[in-house]
Amino acid sequence: MAPRPEEPRRDATGSRRGSSRAAGNRGGEPREPGVGGISDARSYTPRGRTVRESREERDERAGTARAGDRAARQPGLPGRSEREERTAAARRTTRADQRRARSADPFRPALQVLDGGRATAGRTGRRAAPTTRATVIRTVEPADTRAARGDEPPPRRRTPRPASTARRPSRKPRRPLLLADPRRRLRLGTVLTLALFAVIGIRLVALQAVEAPAYAGGGVTDRLRTVDLPAPRGAIYDRNGNVLAHSVEARYVFADPTRVEDVPATAKALSPLLGIPVSELAERMAPRVRPGGTPSEFEYLARGVTIDTAKKIMALDLPGIGAHRDERREVPGADLAANLIGFTSQEMVGLEGLEARYDDLLAGVDGKRIFEGGAGDLNAPIPGxxxxxxxxxxxxxxxLTLDWDLQYRFQEILSDQMAKVSGSTxxxxxxxxxxxxxxxxxxxxxxxxxxxxxxxPTDRTDAATSFVVDPGSVHKAITFGAALQEGVITPDTAFPVANVIVKGDTPFRDTHKANGRTMSLAGMxxxxxNVGTITIADRLGKEKLYEYQQRFGLGKPxxxxxxxxxxxxxxxxxEWSDSSAGSVPIGHSxxxxxxxxxxxxxAIANNGTWVQPRLVKETIDSEGxxxxxxxxxxxxxxxxxxxKALRTILEAVTTVESATGLTAAVPGYRIAGKTGTGWRLVDGKRQPGEVASFIGMAPAENPRYVIAVFAHTPGGGGGAIAGPAFRDMMGFTLRHYKVPPTAEKRPEFTVYPR
Structure with missing residues (x-):
């Protein structure tokens, strides 16, 4: 593209505007040079020609300009003098004439707008030579004219400023106000808006995806509430499914230490209803901090509270005090097997007996509910x-293996017999x-x-497993059984029995004196x-006796x-002393x-096989x-x-005339057993009084049950209650289990064979 001229092109009249109406205006009147109509201003273009200028006019002007240039370069041509004349005339134009010419142009601002907001100066910003619009005429010949003459276009040169014209200091023209481009403004606003939304979006993503857990966890701790869900404790049944102990619906009373307003007054109001000292309740309601650093909002005050008591507590409307569903241990039989079953705490923790021994099995696993709740009166789960x-x-x-009916009758009989002699245990x-x-x-x-x-505490002890005694004469069955098993004696063995025997420095006497007569084993x-039993033990030896004591289960639980x-x-x-050889075989030491x-x-009743005793028959899980x-x-x-031989020997105790166990005989049944008299030991020390016992089995010909009765009587007389207590208990047991009476005839015993 040809470079844009620095000065706008002008028509023949010197006007920069040009007009489509220049060929013939209204009335044929010539216009004043330099002055055009508004239509000329509208049709003016920055190139210095009108948009209505025809191609022929442009070609004519271009040819004239080229012809003039060629004439100017050749001496003597008239075209050169004419151009010089025009140029000299233009140089003589003063600056004042230029200002007057510009001020006389009423459409100059509009032309500047059409020219992009620039003055008539070229795009390079150089100041144009001063000219007078009224006298400026076109000096450039048309290009086609110069081309016809063959002239080359003259080189451009800057017209020198007349020497006579005084140069004024240059002054930077005031820069015109640039009008904004609405498209550029729209693009800028769009970019800024998108950038703002991008920043907001990035921040939202960071909050929701990256920083959300931190913000969420910052406040949720203060809103969390924890409520324990107690696990129902398992029940304890007898062998027939009767309930010995179970849990029933109750209430637990709790405190929220953060909401209790007056701790002493609240504890004082609750103490009579809960049966707990005021000081203990106040301690439980005192504010405390959990391991995580948050204040405790739940503390148990009492558990297993009856529903009626809980209603009374809630009626007090004490701040920070509440009650929820709980369970309470109930023992329908009251004292039935109480020494075996034991009991639990208010927190449903087994403390004694089987409740303590099997606490892990019975207790189950508590549940827990954690939820977000409001504060104050809005302390309720927050939806969502x-x-x-x-x-x-x-x-x-x-x-258990226990039988409710049998247990009840045994306790009743034992209590009645013990009451007769003021027995202690x-x-x-x-x-x-x-x-x-x-x-x-x-x-x-x-x-x-x-x-x-x-x-x-002494009332809650299970005497059968914790009552340690010198068994006394009931131990003689072990001595006789070991001697029979080792072949030291036979069922028919008989030998003279003295009234006394000395071991070490201790004499051992018989209550029923034989006076040296020969006695059978049944008679002994x-x-x-005592003398006959010690004599048999001497034949057996202390090592063997000790061995059979262990085999029969003594010395360990x-x-x-x-x-x-x-x-x-x-x-x-x-560790035996000289006297131990006399005391151990008869159940002392x-x-x-x-x-x-x-x-x-x-073991004797079960054909010589020892069987470990047990109390638990089966377990029932939560699913049945x-x-x-x-x-x-x-x-x-x-x-x-x-x-069997030993059982027959033991049967003599309840059948032989004047035998020690006649009071233990059960009418209609053959009973084999042994009486005993020993001592009670506490911390290895002998206690006042004696321990009377009777252990027997029935039916003797085919035993099914063994019953042992022990009674400590500080004032004596225990022998008078052990036998009768056994009789009543065994008789009830045989009838309860419908054991038919003995059909066989009892054996005949000879105490002093000839």
Whole structure:
């Protein structure tokens, strides 16, 4: 593209505008040079020609300009003098004439707008030579004219300023106001708006995706509420499904320490209703901080509160005090098997007995509910807020081997007999000899397991597993059985029995004197001969006697499942003194529990096989699935023949005239057993009084049950109650289980054979 000339092109009249009406105006009147109409201004273009100028006019002007240029370059041509004349005339134009010419142009502002807001100066910003618009004429010949003459276009040169014209200091022209481009403004606004939205979007994404957990966790801790969901505790049943202990609906009372307004006054109001000291309640309601650093909003005040009591507490409308559903341990039988079952705390934690021993199994697993709640009066779950619930897992239940009816009758009989002699401690145990199951286990004294707070610790002891005694003469069955098994004696053995025997420095006498006569084994057992038993033990040897004591289960707990079961104590042969050879065979210098001795006689009744006693028959999980316990451990001690022979010898105790166990005989049944008189030991020390006992089995010809009765009577007379108590208990047991009376005739015994 050809470069744009610095000065606008002009027509023949000197006007920069040009007009489509220049050929013939209205009325044919010539216009004043330099002055044009508004239509000329509108049709003017920055190139200095009108848009209506025809192609022929442009070509004519271009040719004239070229011809003039060629003439100017050749000396003597008239065209050169004419151009010089025009140029000199233009130089003489003053600046004033230029200002007057510009001020006389009323359309100059419009031309500037059409020219892009620039003055007549060229795009380079150089100031144009001063000219007078009224006298300026076109000096450039048309290009086609110069081309016809063959002239080359003259080189452009700047016209020198006349020397006579005084140069004024240049002044930078005022820059005209540039009008804004709306499209550029729209683009800029769009870019800024998009950038703003981009920043906001990025920030929102950061808040929702990156920083959301931090902001969410910052306040949720203050809104979280935790409510414990107690797991229902498993029940305890007897062998027939009767409830011995179970949980019933109750209420627990709690405090929110952050909302309790007056701690002393609140504790004082609750103490009479809950039965808890004021100081203890005040301590529980005192503000405290949890391990996580948040204040505690839940503290138990009491559990297992009856529904009626809870209603009274809620009626007080104490700030920060509430009550919710809970459970309370209920023992329908009150003192029935209480010494075995034990009891729980208000928090449903087993404290004694089987409740403590199987607490993990019975308790189950508590649940928990965590939710977002409001504060103050709006302390309720927030809809749509965080809510997590861990369901409570109910505890398993226990089915015991106990028989409700048998247990009740045993406790009743034992209590009545103990009351006759002011007995301090008594125990009665009934066992199934084949399975080792405990059918009844009574203790005296006893207590109400439903309200254990009123009892003494000694009342809650299970005497059958913790009552440690010198068994006395009931131990003689072990000596006789070991001698039979080792072949030292036979069922027909008989020998003279003196009235006294000395071991070391201790004499041992018989209550029923034989005066040196020959006595049978049955006679020795019937009259509980100490001299005859010590003589047999001498033949057996202390090592063998100690061995059979262990095989019969003495010296260690039976593992029946009761917490705190005593193991008893055996005297090793190496520790025997000279007198031990006389005391150990007849049941002294030996510590044992009533349950251990009952297991000894159960082994004799079970054809010589010892069976581990057990109290738990099966477990029942929360879904009702029953799982039997492992079968009892067994081990042979005597051969069936020797066990039968020993049972026959023991039967003499209840049949021989003037025998020690006549009061234990049960009409219609053959009974085999043994009486005993020993001592009670506490911390290894002998206590005042005596311990009377009787252990027997029935029916003797085919035993099914073994019952052991022990009674400590500080004032004596225990022998008068042990036999009758056994008789009543065994008679009830045989009738309860519908055992038919004995059809066989009792054996005849000879005490002093000739």
């Amino acid at each position: 807020g965080r809510s997590e619930t861990t369901e409570a897992k109910p505890g398993s239940s226990l089915t 008594g125990a009665a145990v009934a066992m199934d000899i084949r399975s080792g199951e405990i059918l009844a286990q009574a203790s005296h004294p006893t207590y109400n397991a439903a309200d254990p707070r009123k009892s003494k 057992m019937a009259y509980s001969s 039976t593992g029946v499942g009761m917490p705190g079961e005593a193991s008893g104590r055996l005297l090793p042969p190496a 030996v510590d044992a529990t009533p349950l251990q001795m009952a297991a000894v006689y159960a 699935k029953r799982t039997p316990t492992e079968p009892s451990a067994t081990r042979p001690v005597l051969s069936p023949e020797n066990a």
